[in-house]
Amino acid sequence: MIAWLLACAPASFDECRGDLAEKTACRAQFAEPLPSSNSALEALVDGIEDLEERDALLVELAVRHPESGARLCALARTDHGDRQCRQVVGRPHLGHHKRP
Numbered sequence: 266m267i268a269w270l271l272a273c274a275p276a277s278f279d280e281c282r283g284d285l286a287e288k289t290a291c292r293a294q295f296a297e298p299l300p301s302s303n304s305a306l307e308a309l310v311d312g313i314e315d316l317e318e319r320d321a322l323l324v325e326l327a328v329r330h331p332e333s334g335a336r337l338c339a340l341a342r343t344d345h346g347d348r349q350c351r352q353v354v355g356r357p358h359l360g361h362h363k364r365p
Contacts, residue, residue, distance in 0.1 A: 278309070289321045296322065299330055303340075310340055320346025327353045 275281050281291035292313075300306045313319040320341045327334040327350050334354035341347040 279312070285318060285321055288318060289325050292322050293325045293329065296326060297329070299326065299333055303336065306336070307340060316342045316346070320350070324349045324353060 275291055275295075278292055278295035281288045281295070283291070296309060300309060310319050310322060313322065320343050323337045323341050324346060327337040330337070331354065334350070338347065338350035338354055341350050
């Protein structure tokens with residue numbers, strides 16, 4: 266059973282499926298660690314045609330990496346995505362804390 270589940274798991278960023286939350290969480294796993302250059306990050310998110318999905322990924326990455334929030338928010342394309350992203354940047358305590 267476990268082997269079957271693993272065989273169904275996405276093998277790449279482009280294979281992520283599901284509703285917006287599931288797809289975003291899956292893509293975020295493949296997007297980490299964050300590319301160090303803006304051009305590499307832009308290339309990654311520019312491949313997402315749906316602007317809502319694109320901005321959802323940027324918000325999720327900003328939550329996971331508040332130190333890169335401003336850089337991520339600059340890539341948001343919708344007003345809603347920009348507002349959500351800036352809210353996360355303004356409230357870094359909402360981010361994921363990595364435990365030792």
